[in-house]
Amino acid sequence: MHPPIIRPAHPDEYDDIARVWMESWVSTGLAEAGDLLLAQLRQLVLAEIGKGWSLFAAEDAGALAAMLALHVPDQYLDQLFVAPNYQGRGVGRHLLAFTRKLLPDEIWLRCVRESEKAWRWYEREGFVFEKEEISPVTDSPWIDGGRTSSDRT
DSSP: OOOOEEEEOOGGGHHHHHHHHHHHHHHTTSSOOOHHHHHHHHHHHHHHHHTTOEEEEEEETTEEEEEEEEEGGGTEEEEEEEOGGGTTTTHHHHHHHHHHHHSSSEEEEEEETTOHHHHHHHHHTTOEEEEEEEOTTTOSEEEEEEEETTSOO
């Protein structure tokens, strides 16, 4: 696979981005796919863009391979989800490299505790555990982590 094209997401893609988000989240085993979850994620995309998300799409040969949402002023990687059929093919690393260019000094993120595979991946990519807390939205544990400019690039 060639490196994906990472570009700002277009408003007419928001439904497809929500679908990639749902399918990736469901692939963790932490949720079940369904119309309600998809509708919630569609609403979240719109709400978070209104709150300042920078939303990016990663495409491969015209297909949506992943989504990335950043809060650039806060140096916060909010969402990084790779479509299941693109997982394990380096798409996440390309998105993280892209993020490091936009946020060269520091990156913060939050990862759901039950997704140990995701947290281990972030650790291998140079993120360090900061603290664990309960999400006020989902009432489940989250890991807060960060990477500074002196961490792995």
